Amino acid sequence: xxxxxxxxxxxxxxxxxxxxxxxxxxxxxxxxxxxxHGHTYCLKITISGKxxxxxxxxxxxxxxxxxxxxxxxxxxxxxxxDLDEYKDLxxxxxxxxxxxxxxxxxxxxxxxxxxxxxxxxxxxxxWATVTSDV
Numbered sequence: 001x002x003x004x005x006x007x008x009x010x011x012x013x014x015x016x017x018x019x020x021x022x023x024x025x026x027x028x029x030x031x032x033x034x035x036x037h038g039h040t041y042c043l044k045i046t047i048s049g050k051x052x053x054x055x056x057x058x059x060x061x062x063x064x065x066x067x068x069x070x071x072x073x074x075x076x077x078x079x080x081x082d083l084d085e086y087k088d089l090x091x092x093x094x095x096x097x098x099x100x101x102x103x104x105x106x107x108x109x110x111x112x113x114x115x116x117x118x119x120x121x122x123x124x125x126x127w128a129t130v131t132s133d134v
Contacts (some may be wrong), residue, residue: 003116004056005046006063010076013038014091030090036079041096042121043071045104049113058113070103093120093128101130 015037016030026034045067049057074083080091089095097120105115114132121127 001048001116002051002057003046003048004058004060004063005044005117006060006067008043008045008064008067008072009040010043010072011038011040012075012078012080014080016090016092018090019088039122041075042124042127043067043100044117044119044121045115046117046119047108047113048116049111058111066107067104070107071100093122093126096120097128097130105132 013036015035016033017026018029021029023034045063047058047063051057080086080096085099086095097118100120101115101118104118108115116132118130119127120129
């Protein structure tokens, strides 16, 4: 399988908490991350598909436009907890990676491309990865 990957960065703030728990219970689970804080996230999007006559699966500029329009423009410099997709979920790297995967897959599929991997780095040492079943 041949894939291409493009990397993106965005800055966003959030706090990890569960609505049905007290401040103390949230702190016991999430530690200092139960307070508002921010990250410079690194997002890597990997797609696969058939190589076109251009010699490319997809022009990297087109992949950039798709991801920026659907994800980066929405997430960059936002308070993630205010986004509809996280109204009932904690804004963990895992939940974010899952949402990003679900949001991008249909758009790429309509172009006969497969989203094979989403990697979201919350810090250089901590990340979540979602892969397709393909």
